[in-house]
Amino acid sequence: MHENFAGVVKARTKEAELLAAIDPARLPRHIAVIMDGNGRWAKLRGKPRIFGHRTGAESVRSIVDTCTRLGIESVTLYAFSTENWKRPKDEVSGLMSMLKRYLRSELKEVHKNNIRFQPIGDISALSEDIQKELETAVDKTANNTGMALNVALNYGGRHEIVRAARLAAEEIIRSGRSLSELTDADLERHLYTAGLPDVDLLIRTSGELRISNFLLWQITYAEIYVTPTLFPDFRRPSIFEAIIEYQQRDRRFGDVKSK
Secondary structure, eight states: OOHHHHHHHHHHHHHHHHHHHHGGGGGGGGEEEOOOHHHHHHTTOOOOOHHHHHHHHHHHHHHHHHHHHHTOOOOEEEEGGGGGGGGGHHHHHHHHHHHHHHHHHHHHHHHHHTOOEEEEEEEGGGGHHHHHHHHEEEEEEEOOOOOOOEEEEEEEEHHHHHHHHHHHHHHHHHHHHHHHGGHHHHTTTTTTTTOOOOOSEEEEEETOOOOOOSTTTTTTTOOOEEOOGGGGGOOOHHHHHHHHHHHHHHHOOOOOOOO
């Protein structure tokens, strides 16, 4: 009992030290997270992959809670890609069931904390019951003015850009403009993240060095932070560490450092 208490105190002391190292005036406006390593985490413990995803849900809660408290403007979580349909059927089924449970269990807390929920991706490919749960969450939180929580579902970055380009082209043609007049702003209006700032900090867990077709337009000048931590172990201290690393970067956006 004494050892457990000492561990809690030590953990809280570490969190306090990390928090104190963060400059509140230079926080990233938009944080995106590639949540990787759930399956490996479970395998290391002799458990089925879905066990890792269930534990990873606690990491999602930690990210949302921490970023809300810090005042982060927008958080985007990569929950299910267009390529994830290739996974074993039982895993995909388990992930969809988890998504439904999460939406039902967390919606009240999300709304209470003034968070605006928004799914991004081709939601039409999901089952009708999940689409209804997503619609309920969107409608319930639509007027909230706090953090935007974007959950990428059946999402692919290339698909998003092609979709946005097609919609932008149709809009231009309807308005009588020439396609040669197409601008970045025209396309951005049709991205799933329209109205949100570009990603400042992209976090990838589990040590993999891949973008994985995630927010290809929005991460143009994002700082990329890769941690070997598997996602189920990625909690508040890990978020603080990522932000501290971000604040140590020299962000020049293609310019040169001023003397």
